[in-house]
Amino acid sequence: MTQTATTAATAAEAKMDSKPMGYVNGQMLPKSQAGINVFDHGLLYGDGVFEGIRIYRGRIFKLEQHLDRLYECAGRIRLDLAKHVSRDEMTQIMRRCIEANELTEGYIRLVVTRGVGTLGLNPFLCPEPGVVCIADQIQLYTDEMDEQGMRVGGADRPRIPVECLDPRIKSLNYLNNILAKVEAIDAGCLECIMLNTDGRVAEGSGDNIFAVKDGELHTPPVTEGLLEGITRRFVIDTLAPMAGIPVNERNLELQEVMDADELFMTGSAAEMIAVTSSGKTEQDAHVIGSGAEGPITKALRAKFRQIVTSDNVPED
Numbered sequence: 001m002t003q004t005a006t007t008a009a010t011a012a013e014a015k016m017d018s019k020p021m022g023y024v025n026g027q028m029l030p031k032s033q034a035g036i037n038v039f040d041h042g043l044l045y046g047d048g049v050f051e052g053i054r055i056y057r058g059r060i061f062k063l064e065q066h067l068d069r070l071y072e073c074a075g076r077i078r079l080d081l082a083k084h085v086s087r088d089e090m091t092q093i094m095r096r097c098i099e100a101n102e103l104t105e106g107y108i109r110l111v112v113t114r115g116v117g118t119l120g121l122n123p124f125l126c127p128e129p130g131v132v133c134i135a136d137q138i139q140l141y142t143d144e145m146d147e148q149g150m151r152v153g154g155a156d157r158p159r160i161p162v163e164c165l166d167p168r169i170k171s172l173n174y175l176n177n178i179l180a181k182v183e184a185i186d187a188g189c190l191e192c193i194m195l196n197t198d199g200r201v202a203e204g205s206g207d208n209i210f211a212v213k214d215g216e217l218h219t220p221p222v223t224e225g226l227l228e229g230i231t232r233r234f235v236i237d238t239l240a241p242m243a244g245i246p247v248n249e250r251n252l253e254l255q256e257v258m259d260a261d262e263l264f265m266t267g268s269a270a271e272m273i274a275v276t277s278s279g280k281t282e283q284d285a286h287v288i289g290s291g292a293e294g295p296i297t298k299a300l301r302a303k304f305r306q307i308v309t310s311d312n313v314p315e316d
C-alpha cells in the first residue's frame with residue numbers, strides 16, 4: 001500500500017471506530033472508547049433496564065411513553081431512577097446522542113444499569129445507576145420481507161413466567177429471548193412465536209403479535225407474560241381506531257393464531273411486519289391466511305408510515 005492509501009485506510013478505520021458516538025455516564029465517546037466498568041452489575045448480572053426507541057424525522061417517537069416504561073421498569077427492579085436522573089435530563093441525553101451522530105432517522109438504545117458495585121449480588125451496594133445511550137441506524141428485516149411478510153419458527157422454549165420475572169419489565173436480562181431467537185435462526189428465520197408456560201401465545205422473541213380474524217385484531221393481554229410494547233400500544237390506541245378496526249385484548253391459543261386471516265408483529269425496531277407462515281422448515285411451514293401480507297396489515301402499515309414520515313411525529 002502507498003503512504004496515501006495507508007493514511008486513507010487509517011482515516012476510514014478511525015471514522016468507523018468513532019461512529020456511532022455513545023453516551024456513557026456523562027461523557028460522549030467514540031465507539032472504540034464507549035465502554036463500561038467491569039464491576040457494573042448491568043454487565044455482571046444483567047441487572048438493569050433498557051429502551052429501544054425510533055427516531056423519525058429527528059423526533060423521538062413516543063418519547064414520553066418510553067420514559068414512562070423506563071422509569072416504571074426501573075421502579076419494579078427497586079431502582080429509584082428519578083432520584084438520580086430526571087426525565088428531562090434523560091431526554092437531553094437522547095437528543096445529544098441524536099445530534100452527535102447527525103441522525104434524522106434511526107434508533108436509540110437507552111440503557112440504565114444498576115451501576116458499579118461489588119462482586120456480590122446485593123444491588124443496594126451500587127450507589128449510582130449507570131446510563132448509556134447509543135443512537136445509530138437499524139434495519140431488522142429486508143425490504144422484501146416488509147412487502148412479502150416472513151416465516152416464523154415456533155419456539156419450544158416458553159416465555160419466562162410472570163411470577164418469575166415479569167416480561168413487562170424490559171430488563172437487561174434477555175437470555176430467554178435470545179435463546180428463543182436462536183431457535184428461530186436454527187429454523188432459518190428471524191422470529192418465532194413464544195408461548196407462555198400455560199401453552200398460550202405470548203409474543204415474539206423481540207416483538208409483539210397480532211392476529212386478524214374477520215376484520216378484527218386480537219392480541220394477548222400483558223397478563224399473559226409479554227412486554228407491553230409501545231408499538232403494540234400505538235396499534236391499539238391510534239392505528240386500529242383510525243382504520244375503524246376493533247381490537248380485542250384476549251388470551252390466544254396457538255391454533256387460533258395459525259388459523260388467523262392475517263398475522264403481524266410489532267416492535268420499535270421491527271415496526272410492523274406481516275407473518276405469512278410458521279414452521280421449522282420452509283417445506284412444511286403452515287401458511288397463514290393467503291400467504292402474503294393481508295389487506296388489514298397493509299392498511300395499518302401504510303397509516304404507520306404516513307404518521308412517521310409526517311411533520312407531526314408524535315413524541316407523546
Ligand code: PMP
Nearest residue numbers: 206207208227229230231267268
Ligand atoms: N417484546 C419484546 C420481548 C421486545 O423486546 C420488544 C422490543 N423489541 C417488543 C415486544 C416490542 O416493544 P416496543 O414496541 O416497545 O419496541
